[in-house]
Amino acid sequence: MCFHHGPQVFIAGSGPIGATFAAELHRINPKLKILMTDIGGLDTAVPGSHKKNSIDFQKDIDRFVHIIQSQLTTIPTPERKLIPQHLFVFSTKANSSSKWFVRNNQNPEQLPEFNLGAEAVTRCVGGMSTHWTCACPELDPDLERPRLDEDDTKNNAEWVRLYTRAKKLIGVGENQFSHSIRHQLVLDTLIKEFPAVGNAPARKFKALPLACDRDTVDPRFVTWHDLGVSLKVDEEEVVRAGDFFELYPNTRCTRVWQLPGKGEIDFVECTRLRLGKVDTNVQVKAKVYIIAAGAVGTPQILANSFFAKEQEMPALGKYITEQTMAFCQIMLYRDLIADVREHPKEDWKKRVEDHIRDFPLDPIAMPFDEPEPQVTSPISKEHPWHTQIHRDAFSYGKVGATIDSRVVVDLRFFGRNEPVETNTLTFSDKHRDGYDMPQPTFHFQMTPQSRKESGMMMADANHVWQVATKLGGYLPGSEPQFLEPGLALHLAVSTHSKSAKPPHPPGNVKNYSVVDEFSQVYDFSNLFLGGNGIIPTAFAANPTLTSMCYAIRASTVIAEKAK
């Protein structure tokens, strides 16, 4: 197989969703030939593998903050108003017609007040799953989950089937941290501090479902999951598996071309960005085309394809959602830490005693590498947001180097935003991004309902702390705070699917959705999309598992068409 002949399926994007399509299609029909391209390079020895599995980060999670920061390219950035007029007279400056510089993602069309300032993309083989936190909750059936069937029973059965398959594929469990002293301290304290009162039920706290495995030989370590598999990389940096799969890194999917008037994609135009000597621009012909280039990259490729003008895909980039985030960090209450030493639980005893014996000067009586807490409080009617109480690396919330990370806990609150038509992601026909694709522009404002829920969420962040003063006190500088819009990195609905049950806005289905319930683009028999952009509903939980479900569902249809 090569660019010019052979593949039955073309996939743009090697993130977890592109990889889900490849894995699922191969499972259904091992003979299918699949060609994938990714605009980013191959920066791990095993293509697409999670970078946090390196021993350096297993030993010190805070060092991973820098890796995440380096992997995130924020998009777009409002232009710099600061024009260096005061520089030497012979220094370069923007001229009066263009007014401002536009390189380095600066976008003159982006108004700061409508921006999702922290929204970012990751360009490398494996996409964001090379650094993600691996939290894999299901969306709540009543409060978040989209409808795949009008009939309740069929809808529920389909979601059970899809979630079961997705969890198996990425390997999700809930007990990888249950033996940990730190985990038990946090979970037990929260359950005790939030009991049922009167008619109000107890607040639900449980282990966060995570895509990882604890190492059976050395249980101090975990393997964080990705969808990278053992693939061979040849001398031209092409990743191969048998004769059925090829992945071309550093290869931009530029646009798809249709057969005029036929409702069918004819070929996809790709550009190899690094190996300039051969085939810099290539046309790839396949039977089915899947665009899974992330919630920004996917509509960007469509917007760059000549058919995707307003009249053909009116809903493209409309109704976008992004979660509101509140965050704080606490240091565990000293009585809790003292209790570990004085009254260790039966299954902690040996670890605690060994540690005291080996490190008599350590004020904390638990092993240095005791795993972190991984707790969640799922969305509920009373608390319509998703909460994670854990200790993990993000691009923010870096603990001061002097603080013992065994006593620090992060509280993250993720709020829903409803999809409304006026929240949009558009692509410029004048400005290009650093990869020569149309520059994205956000027009995003929280709705009154989202504002209300965010306010309640912040009050809850304070309340959780007040009620749970038995858990700890704020880390100075990490008191409850809203984070910059976009920082959740859960941008969604940009290429959304039709939901099986109204209420829908009035009019043509194409006005409020881009793909049907099987992720197939309307009016195109062989074009499918994947990623968080497909989810059509407001949600607070982490979306990747649900986006995998959509890819799994679509794969059945695609495998049939690609035969």
Ligand SMILES: Cc1cc2nc3c(=O)[nH]c(=O)nc-3n(C[C@H](O)[C@H](O)[C@H](O)COP(=O)(O)OP(=O)(O)OC[C@H]3O[C@@H](n4cnc5c(N)ncnc54)[C@H](O)[C@@H]3O)c2cc1C
């Ligand atoms: C710090 C962090 C923590 C996270 N934690 C969680 C979590 O706990 N749970 C969760 O559910 N989600 C989490 N996420 C989000 C999660 O990683 C994303 O939801 C997921 O990766 C989306 O998968 P995707 O394949 O659709 O997109 P991506 O992972 O973004 O992959 C898209 C791929 O497409 C490629 N691409 C883009 N444009 C083109 C083009 N024109 N041509 C070819 N290729 C292109 C990119 O290089 C990239 O490799 C986290 C993300 C980060 C960064």
